[in-house]
Amino acid sequence: MKRGLIIWDKSEIPPEVFVRRVDDVRRVLEERSLAALMVYSDLARSHPARFFSNLMLYFNRALLIIPRESPLTLLCGLSPRVYGWIRSVTTIEDIRPAGNFARPLFELAKERSWTRLGALDLDQFPYDIHKAIRSGSVEILNVEAPAVFRPDADETELAMRQKASAMVEEILGDEMREAVGSIDHHFVGRLERRFRRAGAEDLIVLVSSGRTVPAPPTGATLEEGFSACVALEYRGHWVQLTL
């Protein structure tokens, strides 16, 4: 299931962490004379927007806008009925309906007299949005990820990934000890239950008898020497471990 529990636990990621990350972006925007940075987000590509705002969509698409001189704005494909929930789990206050993304973006640009915007890894935006936002008079420039998005150099990010890794190691290790002789679906079911109860948002489990590479469960019996690969998302932080 994409996704389970989505929360912002401020004891894990204090607000000042997001302030610092966004300030780093704003410095680059200043250097490049850009009014704002656009960060695309959906289920397949949620990492950067989560890093800057704790936004984790469970469906649909969104464009996070980090202005140089004002608070974040979200152009959001989800219904306004869930904006309150989004505000409760992110640093974002200003949420607007996305439509095809171009129109609300151009309106926002007009409202704030923006003429040059950056887009994080612009060529990785979905083609329809890429085309739509480049159809107006606002200049859209690519901002390459290493300039503003450096999760591997962020202590909080690494600490969260370590927490997620420790969770995988403990629960997967526990369940593997008892799993030989079980049907792989049952093993995966037990993992789902335990990881999601521990607060995991998403989970992918592959298993292997040792004769093939890891693959989704098929209803086979797990034999001595089997291995399991777990990709786990905890508070938006993905880790992968094979035991």
Next chain:
Amino acid sequence: MAESGWDCLLLYGHSWRKDFFRCLVNFNFFGPYALALLTRSNELSVLLSHPWDQENLAGRVDADIKCVANFAEAIPSKSKTAIAGREFMEARFVDESTVSATAAVEKLRRFKTPAEIQFLEQAAHLADEGYRHFVDTAELGMAEYELVAEVEGFLKTRGAEDNFMLIASGGREVFGMRPPTERRFQKGDSITTELTPQVNGYYAQICRTLVLGEPSEDQRLAFSIFCEAQTAAENFIKPGVNISDLARVQNDVFRREGYGEYTSSKYTRVRGHNLGLYPDENPYVLEDVDDVVNQNMVLIAHPNTYLPLSGYMVFGDTLVVTETGCVRLNQTEKKLFSK
């Protein structure tokens, strides 16, 4: 392809939208991207982005299978190429000379083969079992995410490939569903869920509402409206009827009861949608959607919305369109559940 003048059809998938790829090569890939390439002369090749996928697919499909490190460079640039999924494809993968095949392939996918309907029947059966487990497990003091964990574990144990699920709990203050929170169930709560297990790629859905404790008069009244609206949809569906009318017959029940304003986008999303390799397929059941229902479509009719009587409430079943009407794939009782 011949009618459209396409020499090559690409079906693209990424980790969120695997459906276009899987409608031709029904393989649940692990890597970030996959692409199936079909020529007009019926040659099939598959590009994958993770080596495990290449090994797992080998021998399962009569195609040339490659795993590539640079996906963008590996996509062939042929004349008269159409792409299904072009809109959500990363811009760097799209050659401007290509055209979109998304709508055309989506239309083909609407009408299911007997084999596809069998998978949907299995998924609907799993949805019924999952909902029974949901009702059996929910209890006062339990957190939403704990209940979801129990249901996810249950569905995976029974072989579900995945599950799309939303939930909400509370009373009149609840305006919609979303992923589970840490909120703990209280007496009198309406617990709503949309449960959508996936079997061999295909999703079937069930929507039900559970009240913890004895339902209030308002909750019962609200449910009777939802039940009548959903039943109206079920009775109305047959080949040839328009999707806009399918939405209208549901909304008319709310209008007649004085709740017409709660059929607008302020309070609700859609009155149903198609189901298949994606849990939320076109056409969406809305009064402004002009499309025709046809035999072998599989869709859910769900008049889910907010009502001031009860807060957000949900009720819906997966239906397969037959020659003369429709058949419900879910067997769960059509009632307001309570415990």
